[in-house]
Amino acid sequence: MKFKINIFLKKGVLDPEGKAIENALLNNGYNKVNNVRVGKTISLDIKSDIKSDALEQVTLMCKEMLVNNVIEDFEIVPSEEDK
């Protein structure tokens, strides 16, 4: 079962990379752009056909290691490729 985990810096945590990209976009004439945030995506495969089990494992690994809850938020998205 495939999953994608989207990780972003929490609201209120400075994202200097997002800010730099936003400024570059504004300088290039995209003057309606706002709130650029840079995150990352982790895709993975769980050897299980039971969705609730797989989801529980992915959630646990996010909380224990993949995501730092001091600064980051995450969302788990079951991957389209599985459909």
Next chain:
Amino acid sequence: MRVTIITFPGSNCDRDVSVAIKKITGKNPSNIWHQENEVPNCDLIILPGGFSYGDYLRCGAVAAHSPVMKEVKNHAARGGAVLGICNGFQILLEAKLLEGALIRNSGLKFVCKQVALKINKQIHSPFLHHFKQNDIIHLPIAHNEGNYFADSETLKQIEDKGLVALRYHISSDGNSFNPNGSINNIAAILSDNGKVLGMMPHPERYVDNELGGLDGFEFLKSTLEQLS
């Protein structure tokens, strides 16, 4: 005085720390690999600087889950002293031995320079025993993710408990102040019991006048004296 230094894949200050400890104590510290499941009985564990696991995932995040970290946590839980320098500080935060996080420098640049640091001595700690409140020391920093962050509630607790050990301070040249955007100018923090210290500056790099100064020598020497 028994010191253990842990090397992770990508650590690059482990040898510098060893040389500094040898210079101060006359004895070689134990150097162990992160895959070890046991840490020799010791008075101080040092997690050195570097780029453990190439800073993959987040700085220190993968190293914080190394086999040896279980023993480092046990050592800390028994009241043992742990010092994390630079990447070692990042590992201590990721291992939840200290509170908060270190994020990208606000200026987006790797910063490598000498900084002035003000001692904040509000709790008893072997790392601060030698110093007086508001003493100024000079040490070098070299990092890309040294911007200390904690949410407002955690930050208040840290400040109320007096756990900030070092703050960036305006030096005589006037331009070393807060090199990375750290909240409340925080450069180092302690655990509640004062025995675990995470610091971005590198004391092991200032143990010789030929290399820039002796403040790191004094800092490490006084710490080792307190712990032996």
